[in-house]
Amino acid sequence: MSASPLKPHALLAEFGTAADIFEAAILCRDAGFSKWDVHTPFPIHGMDEAMGLRKSPVGWFTFCGGMTGFSAGMTMIWYMNKFDYPLVVGGKPLFTPLYAFPVSYEMTILLSAFGTLFGMFFLNRLPKLYNPLFKNERFKKATDDRFFIVIEAADPKFSLEATRAFLTEKCHATAVEIVED
Amino acid sequence: MNPASRFSRTWLALLATAALFVAGRLLGAEHEAAHAAAPAADAHGHGHAAASVGVFSLKQIAHSYLTAYMFCLSLCVGSLFLSLAHHLFDAGWSASIRRVTDTVASLLFPWMVLLVLPIIGFAWAGQLYAWFNIDPSADHALDVKKVLFNKPTFTALVLLLISALGWIANTIRNWSIAQDKDGAAHWTSKSRKLAAGGIFAFAFFTTLICFYLMKSLQHQFFSTMYGVYYFAGSVWVTLITLYLLTFWLGQPGRPLEKVYFKRQQQDLGVLFFAFTVFYAYIHFSQYFLIWNAAIPEETFWYVLREKGSWKWVGMTILFGHFFVPFLLLLNQDIKRNLAVMVPVGAWAWLMHYIDMTYNVMPVIHPDGLQLTFWDPLFWFGMAGLIGFLFWRKYQTAAPYPLKDPRLKEAVTHHEVPAPGAAAAH
Numbered sequence: 001m002s003a004s005p006l007k008p009h010a011l012l013a014e015f016g017t018a019a020d021i022f023e024a025a026i027l028c029r030d031a032g033f034s035k036w037d038v039h040t041p042f043p044i045h046g047m048d049e050a051m052g053l054r055k056s057p058v059g060w061f062t063f064c065g066g067m068t069g070f071s072a073g074m075t076m077i078w079y080m081n082k083f084d085y086p087l088v089v090g091g092k093p094l095f096t097p098l099y100a101f102p103v104s105y106e107m108t109i110l111l112s113a114f115g116t117l118f119g120m121f122f123l124n125r126l127p128k129l130y131n132p133l134f135k136n137e138r139f140k141k142a143t144d145d146r147f148f149i150v151i152e153a154a155d156p157k158f159s160l161e162a163t164r165a166f167l168t169e170k171c172h173a174t175a176v177e178i179v180e181d
Numbered sequence: 182m183n184p185a186s187r188f189s190r191t192w193l194a195l196l197a198t199a200a201l202f203v204a205g206r207l208l209g210a211e212h213e214a215a216h217a218a219a220p221a222a223d224a225h226g227h228g229h230a231a232a233s234v235g236v237f238s239l240k241q242i243a244h245s246y247l248t249a250y251m252f253c254l255s256l257c258v259g260s261l262f263l264s265l266a267h268h269l270f271d272a273g274w275s276a277s278i279r280r281v282t283d284t285v286a287s288l289l290f291p292w293m294v295l296l297v298l299p300i301i302g303f304a305w306a307g308q309l310y311a312w313f314n315i316d317p318s319a320d321h322a323l324d325v326k327k328v329l330f331n332k333p334t335f336t337a338l339v340l341l342l343i344s345a346l347g348w349i350a351n352t353i354r355n356w357s358i359a360q361d362k363d364g365a366a367h368w369t370s371k372s373r374k375l376a377a378g379g380i381f382a383f384a385f386f387t388t389l390i391c392f393y394l395m396k397s398l399q400h401q402f403f404s405t406m407y408g409v410y411y412f413a414g415s416v417w418v419t420l421i422t423l424y425l426l427t428f429w430l431g432q433p434g435r436p437l438e439k440v441y442f443k444r445q446q447q448d449l450g451v452l453f454f455a456f457t458v459f460y461a462y463i464h465f466s467q468y469f470l471i472w473n474a475a476i477p478e479e480t481f482w483y484v485l486r487e488k489g490s491w492k493w494v495g496m497t498i499l500f501g502h503f504f505v506p507f508l509l510l511l512n513q514d515i516k517r518n519l520a521v522m523v524p525v526g527a528w529a530w531l532m533h534y535i536d537m538t539y540n541v542m543p544v545i546h547p548d549g550l551q552l553t554f555w556d557p558l559f560w561f562g563m564a565g566l567i568g569f570l571f572w573r574k575y576q577t578a579a580p581y582p583l584k585d586p587r588l589k590e591a592v593t594h595h596e597v598p599a600p601g602a603a604a605a606h
Contacts, residue, residue: 055513063511090475098472101465 009132009181010152011163012139013173018044021147024171025050028149031166035155039142058119065115066108073104136179150179234545236553243303244545249559250296251395251411251537253567254343257293258387258412259419261286261350265383268353268369268376273590274448277440277581278427283354284575285419285567290347292570296563297343300394301336310335311544312400322401322478329392330400339393342386349379357582364584387412395537398544402482406467413460414502418533420453421526428519436580440592443517450516453529457510461503486539489549494539502532534560 015021018040025038029052038051074097081087082095092099121127133139133150142148149171151163160178167173234240260282267275267282275282303309313332317324328334353372360368388408396407404410427449431441471479486495506525515521542550582588 059513092473098469101469 007181008153008160008178010150010179011158011160011167012133012136012177012179013149013151013167013171014138014141014175015147015149015171016174018147020172021149022047022050024149024167024173027171028151031157033151033155033157035152035158037150039139039148039150041143041145041147056123058116058123061115061119061122062112063115065119066112068115069107069109069111070104072111073107074100077103132179132181138175138177139179149173236555239303239306239308240545241553242555243300243308244541245553245555245559246303247300247309247394248534248537248541248556249563250300251391251541252418252534252560253296253563254293254390254394255411255415255533255537256419256422256567257286257289257350258346258383259415259417260423261289261346261383262412262416263419263423264350264353265376265380268373269380271373271587273587274444276585276587276591277437278423278445278449279585280354280357280578280581281423281427281430281575283350283357284578285571286350287347287354287574288567288570289350290344292567294340294343294347297339297394301339304335305332310397310400312397326400330397335393335397338389342390345382346386349375349382353379357585358578360585361579361583366586369586384408384412387415395540398541399482401478403479404467404471404482406463406470410460410463410467413456413463414533414536417453417456417460418529420449420456421522421529424449424453424522425526430580440581440588442592445591446517450510450522454507454510454516457503457506461507464498464502485543485547488547491539491543491549494535494550498532498536498539501528502536
């Protein structure tokens with residue numbers, strides 16, 4: 001391997017149609033790759049299953065955010081109206097979940113949204129300042145009319161020659177090239 | 182988690198809520214006993230029958246019948262809404278189950294019109310709506326509403342409005358059946374135009390129908406949210422009914438076998454979940470606004486419903502109609518898990534019936550919930566009749582719109598047309 005002047009980051013395989021990359025994704029999934037991804041100019045329905053992606057755990061961040069928001073809202077209103085500065089308004093009780101509900105509900109939504117956004121960032125290891133794919137000329141077409149599969153060199157099943165052959169011969173990629181680190 | 186343990190968890194949650202309900206019932210009974218010693222009734226001048234009503238009295242029969250009718254009407258107007266929404270949004274996924282909603286909705290005419298006749302009869306006999314027996318000049322609350330709340334207008338409008346909704350439903354269904362023969366796209370565009378006007382008619386008419394039949398039991402009450410509250414509960418119970426019905430119809434060897442997929446199941450489950458939230462939002466808003474404004478003309482309605490065991494019925498609705506299904510169905514995959522959805526469906530039927538009871542029965546049983554054998558009799562009787570009529574009518578046409586232009590989307594969407602790709606179905 002030391003003969004190669006390049007230090008490969010990944011193999012980039014290009015496909016011409018959604019159908020081709022869908023087939024190829026199924027093959028990559030079944031070949032057991034773990035550090036790989038699909039890049040397409042538009043969402044392809046069914047790709048999640050074709051790639052064998054598990055359900056995203058981001059919902060748990062949403063749920064925790066929502067619960068935090070709800071309890072924070074209730075606690076805040078209880079603390080302010082009943083504990084810290086009791087003040088009768090309109091003959092209403094100092095605290096009841098009834099009037100605290102609308103605000104707690106808004107807090108639930110707000111912190112659910114935060115949980116979702118930051119949970120997604122966390123799970124995707126974002127923000128990330130640099131990715132070697134950025135300087136690849138061919139990859140720019142991922143936002144135009146080409147479909148790409150990227151298998152990273154860090155994948156335990158990665159082997160420069162075997163994986164390249166797999167992508168060209170089995171998956172029928174129209175082009176395969178090395179992405180330098 | 183394996184399905185069996187999820188199944189038992191669902192039941193555990195439902196049983197816990199049922200236990201709350203029973204506990205509340207017992208507490209309410211205790212409360213009644215305590216008050217029996219000092220029967221000086223709370224006279225707040227909002228003239229509902231103070232004394233409880235005998236099991237065999239016409240009043241009891243009339244109110245039990247009305248509760249059952251409102252429940253069955255929910256399924257019909259809920260289905261009509263879904264058919265209208267399908268056309269309004271030019272939806273694809275629901276094309277395959279549309280014949281079912283069209284058919285349930287089409288029972289509005291003539292069947293729901295015929296079934297409302299006893300209610301009109303009970304009303305004229307003075308057994309249902311207190312305002313039928315009151316001279317408007319002696320009751321300010323009635324006097325200001327007498328434009329709508331007078332006997333001839335009540336009778337004419339109730340019949341007319343249900344018939345009008347029935348006409349919309351039957352027209353859409355008939356156009357869809359006509360399309361089965363020639364496949365012409367103009368049937369779809371005609372239905373879309375009818376739905377555009379029909380949705381306004383639907384909103385106004387459904388609101389007026391439930392104002393007349395249910396809200397006018399206490400004619401002094403004001404709530405502009407009452408119509409949308411009935412609507413939200415109606416679509417809610419319709420969606421879970423439709424979920425289970427179309428699942429059954431979609432099994433191998435049954436009529437919807439070729440057009441019913443996971444996507445339809447998931448979408449119906451998601452919509453049911455959405456309406457769980459929507460109903461809670463609407464009912465909470467109605468309660469909260471009345472609570473916050475604290476105007477006697479409005480609060481008396483809930484004050485009555487916080488006496489005796491009605492308070493616990495209210496709690497059962499809060500937890501059983503919202504929190505239990507909401508928390509159970511939060512997870513995306515649960516919406517396709519029958520071990521959860523089947524008990525939730527039965528539960529939703531019970532909850533919607535309790536919701537109707539909560540609206541109707543406190544008028545004659547102000548001390549607390551009092552179920553009689555008439556309630557299940559009319560409930561199951563009328564729901565059974567509606568089910569039978571649906572099934573008979575459903576078989577008179579193709580089980581789904583055969584040549585609907587959107588049917589292809591309903592059966593292929595979310596599946597990539599890849600040559601040789603292993604089809605998901």
